[in-house]
Amino acid sequence: VNVRPAQPNDVPAVLPLVRKVAAFHQALDPAKYSFKSDPGELYRAWLMRKTSDELAVFLVADVAAAGEPPRVVGFLIGTVEAEIPIYTLREFGFVHDLWVEDDYRHEGIGRQLVMQAIERFSEIGVAQVRLDVLERNEPARNLFAACGFRASAVEMIRELTKPD
Numbered sequence: 123v124n125v126r127p128a129q130p131n132d133v134p135a136v137l138p139l140v141r142k143v144a145a146f147h148q149a150l151d152p153a154k155y156s157f158k159s160d161p162g163e164l165y166r167a168w169l170m171r172k173t174s175d176e177l178a179v180f181l182v183a184d185v186a187a188a189g190e191p192p193r194v195v196g197f198l199i200g201t202v203e204a205e206i207p208i209y210t211l212r213e214f215g216f217v218h219d220l221w222v223e224d225d226y227r228h229e230g231i232g233r234q235l236v237m238q239a240i241e242r243f244s245e246i247g248v249a250q251v252r253l254d255v256l257e258r259n260e261p262a263r264n265l266f267a268a269c270g271f272r273a274s275a276v277e278m279i280r281e282l283t284k285p286d
């Protein structure tokens with residue numbers, strides 16, 4: 123497995139994984155994660171820009187079977203985000219999405235993606251990395267805890283029914 127920064131020509135191979143992470147989140151919490159249209163297409167131009175953004179961390183994990191071209195089996199996308207101006211912390215790294223293909227899980231690829239992202243954010247110079255993880259997503263919560271993240275705020279949601 124090779125974990126490396128994504129290049130523009132990786133984007134088409136990442137989009138199927140974007141669709142999977144979107145469907146995964148939508149299944150767990152449709153009130154929070156319902157997409158206007160195909161999430162792959164919604165991400166395409168944004169991901170393309172992130173491949174040359176100094177303030178973004180866009181990594182892919184690829185594997186090469188003997189005699190075959192490398193195949194992207196995981197990705198992570200993060201950006202530097204501004205904090206609101208009342209706080210002393212001005213900006214932080216934010217991990218938006220992470221996915222490792224089913225057949226390649228439990229091999230340490232997720233950990234490598236997250237640890238390399240932390241390293242990149244540290245080089246960028248932010249003092250903190252944050253992310254959202256669904257409470258029910260135990261594998262991801264364990265992975266992030268194993269990489270040094272702690273739980274902070276718990277987001278609470280209450281659906282309101284629209285009047286007729």
Ligand SMILES: CC(C)(COP(=O)(O)OP(=O)(O)OC[C@H]1O[C@@H](n2cnc3c(N)ncnc32)[C@H](O)[C@@H]1OP(=O)(O)O)[C@@H](O)C(=O)NCCC(=O)NCCS
Binds near residue numbers: 218220222226232261
């Ligand atoms: C979460 C995910 C990225 C983990 O990828 P992975 O490559 O299998 O993770 P790793 O092999 O690097 O595991 C690292 C650690 O994470 C934890 N972990 C990973 N999968 C786990 C599982 N199914 N159950 C419990 N803990 C798990 C363990 O602490 C593990 O350490 P260990 O191997 O020493 O026990 C992968 O399951 C995935 O893509 N899930 C769906 C998408 C998702 O949840 N994305 C994150 C939210 S944006």
